[in-house]
Amino acid sequence: MGITYTPKSRKRDDRYLVSVKEYTQYHRDGYLIVRGLLSKEDIDKLYDLAERTKAGSIKPVETSKMADSDNSDNSGSANEDPLKSEFVQQTRVHMVSRLDAAAEWGMLHPRVLDVTEALIGPDVYALQSMMFLNPPGRGGQGWHQDSYYIKTHPDTMVGAWMALEKVDEENGCLWVVPGSNHEPIYPPEGNNAGNVHAVDAFKDLNTVENVSHLDDEMNTLSKVVAHYPPPIPVPMQAGDVLFFHSHLFHRSFPNRTEDRYRRSYVCHYCNARSWIPWDHDGYEGETGNYRQILARGRTHLAYAEPAFGTEVFLSEADAESDSVRMMGMDDGMMMPVVQKKES
Structure with missing residues (x-):
């Protein structure tokens, strides 16, 4: 026996x-680059979020912990985490969506979710948000794959990179x-972080x-990248959104x-039928699913659910749909047969 499921979000x-x-x-x-997906008003709201982040009004607990760790380790080793100082100096801030209503709104922006839903849906979890500031002389991240850090099973994650201003090769655009x-x-x-x-x-492998x-020379993933044609830059304008596979x-x-x-707001999503043995802020048990927003x-x-009350457009599928079972036919084939529910 099975329940039919015809997912359909509300029209807008x-x-x-x-x-x-x-x-x-x-x-x-x-x-996939979707040009002009976000309006000027949308970008103004997220740009203000970036400025408030830059001013230090949005400061996760992790920043203080990293700063303490940084002060206790001044070895300058070439093997140290290349992103550590960026977090300490708050040129990038993780999970602002759990700290600020505008950040949650940005992560759950309906037009961003429209695209995400079509690419990996129909069921979507909102997993993570990151505000990147990248001031002059700072920022940058070497070759990586996002699912190296965040695992989902089934493996369904997608990123949405929202440009809050002009992004080009000079101020540090993405290369793919x-x-x-x-x-x-x-x-x-x-296998410390799972597979x-x-x-x-x-x-x-x-x-x-x-x-x-x-x-x-340090990042050995670059040896795999070298098997491909030269990478390409992804210049963007404010309001453009780059969706990229994990x-x-x-x-x-x-x-x-x-x-x-180089201000940008980057969020990650996955299919909400995936099991997620991860959560940025920690969790109890074997999965962090209960920390992820059903978008x-x-x-x-x-x-x-959204902590700040941001509206999400969930499925209007009828939970009382007709059930379906498989019936064996005389020729050996199996055919679905709909069973109408009694009123």
Whole structure:
């Protein structure tokens, strides 16, 4: 016996409808740029969020912990976390959506979720938010794959990179390797952070070291990137949103300008039928699903509601739909047969 499920979100006048060409391009190349997805008013609200973050009014507990750790370790080792100082100096801030209503609104922006729902839905969890400031001389992240850090099972994660101002090669735009989304996730040595793929399922899936390090000599994932044609930059304007697959090889360089920031708001999502053995702020038990916001559709798993009351458009599917069972036919084939529910 089964229950039919025809997912359908509520209609809106400003809903973004994804084209088949866009869907195909995302799954072929691993990324999709939707130009002008966010309005000027939307960007003004997120830009203000960035400025308040820069002023220090949004400060996660993790920043203080990292600062203490940084003060106690001044070894200057080339192997130290290349992103550590960026967090300490708050040029990037994690999980602002759990600290600020505007940040939650941005992560749950309906037009961003319209695209996400079409690419990985119909059921969507909102997992993570990050505000990037990247002032002159700072920022940048070496080659990496996002699912190296955040695992979902099934493996369904997607990122949404929202440009809050002009982004180009000078102030540190993203660089991507088209088609690299078809690569597996290259794991670190050992299984301390879990795996995306079944252990020992591959005969030649090599481990990598110093993922995200800006130095390609240190970051051994760069050896895999070298098998592809040259990476391409992704310049963007305020309001453009880049959706990218969690296996895609991507990176950025430090901001080379003297008078420009590179403000962007980056959020991650996955299908809400995925089991998530992760949560940024920690959790109890074997999964952090109950910390993730159900943003679209439905789920049979635990989930959270928006802490600041941001409206989400969940499925209007009828829970009392007709049931379906499979019936054996005389020719040996199985056919679905709908059983009407009694009124």
